[in-house]
Amino acid sequence: MTWLDLPADSLFGVDNLPYGVFSPAEGAPRAGVRVGDLVLDLAAALDDPVFAQASLNPFMAQGVARWREVRARVTELLTQDRHRAATEPHLHRLNEVTLRLPIEVADYVDFYASEHHATNLGRLFRPGTPPLTPNWKHLPIGYHGRAGTVVVSGTPVVRPKGQRKPADAEAPVFGPSVRLDIEAEVAYVVGTGSALGESVAVADFAERVFGVCLLNDWSARDLQAWEYVPLGPFLGKSFATSVSPWIVPLDALAHAWVAPPPRDPEPLPYLADAGKQGLDLTLEVRLNGHRISNPPYTSMYWTGAQMLAHLSANGATTRTGDLYGSGTVSGPREDQYGSLIELTAAGAKPLELPDGTWRTFLEDGDEVTLTGTAPGPSGSRIGLGEVTGRILPERPEPPAFWRT
């Protein structure tokens, strides 16, 4: 229990305690822990300068023993009455602070770990061939994305421009994307890295990964379709990737671990499961406030532990602040798809929203919000927070004489 006045069904009770970075009304950005609709200023409450910084990276770099120590201490402060007087002054109201990108992103990788999503996209992008490529069930397919365009929830997304080739055209045209999409994902944040030439074993996942957040991998499908052969997605993805402001530590997910789906064929030994490393997370996708999907993370073929083992199997360094996304989370049912290209069959079946409008892809002014929850203790739920973004119209090029 806690001395805080929290509703019993709060998604941000003392079993959650996710980490973020906030700017108070006055003063520099600093690390905080969310509880209810409040943020605890860690630098002040714990009197530790590692938290008086604009990213969680310095704290994450201290390692898993320290993460557990801090979580235990924060739990103590928020649950024992004797700490109330000293702790209360360091709590800020959420609506009086600005939430910031919680980590300094080192490398960003995005995987493709949902069998349903990969199958759906294979059918749409490569009709007439088997939807899953021959490698898909042998390794978690992934690629590097642009770390510099990972932005925090709430950051507006300017409609990207680029080349696309209309089906009936001889040559590509350049202009704003006309097939702007979302991808509902879960992402993992690496807390402590590994040296060049090393690999991180599947079993070592929990001592390397600090926590999880939600991620929207905005995707310009027309740009992507034209550019992605042979070296993969580039401008179709690199214009923006939004993340939720709260990193939920793995220890808060104690009740969420589940066995992943059966795999056939058996993965190679370096990808063998080490316990229940699947996660029972439920996502929700809202478009302009209307729920359009509930992707179930339990259906993901590859686990976060397998993704990390794979990405470091070749000896690649991992670093504090590395971020890797699961890829779009799509379940088997149509109301569980995590992208508009799937929800609308690539635009062939527009989606009617409850406000009477129809959508294929995103229009200017549209706002997309992903939320997620996980099982907590005793049938409760904990929240992953939300990641939201609104589409702004393409930015016009300034005339040449404006440039200096």
Add this chain to the structure above:
Amino acid sequence: MTWLDLPADSLFGVDNLPYGVFSPAEGAPRAGVRVGDLVLDLAAALDDPVFAQASLNPFMAQGVARWREVRARVTELLTQDRHRAATEPHLHRLNEVTLRLPIEVADYVDFYASEHHATNLGRLFRPGTPPLTPNWKHLPIGYHGRAGTVVVSGTPVVRPKGQRKPADAEAPVFGPSVRLDIEAEVAYVVGTGSALGESVAVADFAERVFGVCLLNDWSARDLQAWEYVPLGPFLGKSFATSVSPWIVPLDALAHAWVAPPPRDPEPLPYLADAGKQGLDLTLEVRLNGHRISNPPYTSMYWTGAQMLAHLSANGATTRTGDLYGSGTVSGPREDQYGSLIELTAAGAKPLELPDGTWRTFLEDGDEVTLTGTAPGPSGSRIGLGEVTGRILPERPEPPAFWRT
């Protein structure tokens, strides 16, 4: 002229003056300028703390006007006799310092801008289809690589492990790469970035890009072939990318700018050339000391200015420290190919070295060195330095009980 005792044909005369980061025998890493076989300690010589740091990023972020001011001042110090007494004490012998990675890499992108290379690889990777994909002559194909594994010349390269699928096998196997290759490239370093939603025009190249270096994009062809469809190269590339320690500023390349090859079809307007933005650089690839190729950079289809305009066309942020490679530089002739997969026709035509040994791909202990030069004033040449690396055997996995 200079008061320094430099040979007339030095590749590092006062017309070059590339920037790097070095550690003196004692003391912290700092920025320096190479002249002959000496390094000028900039923090000491210019009495400016921006150079007393372990990367060039703080200096690069100051912008093109400042880059020109510093270059003019360093030239003055090294050419005017009256500065000799004050400057000489700040010169270190190259062989008494340790050269470090000169920049903190923000995002790393690798392009695929050589028509000869893309054609050769298309034939090898996708036999029976047109070697250039339909998009290739419309846009500079590129993808994001792993920033965290960009290493400085001299760093040993541990043979990567990963999945590969032998042609006659049902399923992939996991183990050390048996087709370890190089890619000889030129890379561009972004000095000043651009905001989210902006684009960098082709004409703005020289005020954004700080300089160029050499890059070896080590490639495990067997890992790459198995993994790269549909999302592009990942573990086949991410284990290590080596760069030369000296960043040659664009102003040192004044005599190297040339018109790029004719393009057909005409690129879209946002990729239209703005002057002569091709570069007349000559590379050399040495394997265990034996020259095996001389890739000519003049043959590159896309320029560095077009690459930057393309990668930011969708509004992606660029940042100080962004690094982008040209892709393998291959000329039309067999002795101008920039990778072993091309030089040996994917292993079908082994290469005989002058020491009597034969190579298809790299063996443990092999050392690869890329060097490069550019035209300087009055028929002279300036050096891009070198990037070298030796292959170490795969690292064995420690037994489970070694792990803590």
